[in-house]
Amino acid sequence: MKSLPYFCRGEVVRGFGRGSKELGIPTANFPDSVVDSLPADVSTGIYYGWACVGNSDIHKMVMSIGWNPYYKNTKKSMETHVIHKFKEDFYGEILSVVLVGYIRSEKSFPSLEDLVAAINSDIEEAKVMLELPEHSKLKEDNFFTSTTDSSPASPSSAASTSQSIINGH
């Protein structure tokens, strides 16, 4: 995927409220504007990377891009599970992420338990992969230290880097 690493940011909006939170795996959903700006070669599937809410700390994340076949969505979504325990919800905040690597394609599952087990295994894979020096260095990128208002934020990594800066309003 030539567009990786892919940097983007946007407002956290409400999703389908299916209770991913009740499953212990909340996902911060991006608005359509961010989803529609994805480069064509960033295919649907599950990714790992780094995420930052507002201007606070940078954490490991896993992201699902696609139609959630288990739920047979008709709308494409980009949902980030930040691998961190937050004290409260952060709807309306700006979430900045970099997609670093691809884990697998989206699948349907025979049961909700199987879906949750797959997501937990994605989280474990992300934790390991992001420790690799070439992946952990992306955490230090200028993109995460630049302001999250309307001023442009530039990733400082290789020229092949792609980005989409959308505030969602």
Ligand SMILES: Cc1cc2nc3c(=O)[nH]c(=O)nc-3n(C[C@H](O)[C@H](O)[C@H](O)COP(=O)(O)O)c2cc1C
């Ligand atoms: C790492 C990760 C992997 C996921 N993999 C799949 C998948 O393979 N198939 C699927 O249907 N949904 C998958 N999902 C999406 C969940 O179904 C989704 O979080 C759920 O539909 C909740 O949606 P909501 O936030 O709109 O309530 C994945 C989510 C995450 C965070």
Ligand SMILES: Nc1ncnc2c1ncn2[C@@H]1O[C@H](COP(=O)(O)OP(=O)(O)O)[C@@H](O)[C@H]1O
């Ligand atoms: N670790 C986390 N990762 C992602 N979102 C989180 C996390 N902790 C709390 N949240 C909050 O939970 C919300 C997502 O919960 P979820 O059940 O997926 O609802 P929705 O369907 O509205 O996306 C996020 O928008 C965010 O405000």
Ligand SMILES: [Mg+2]
């Ligand atoms: Mg969600």
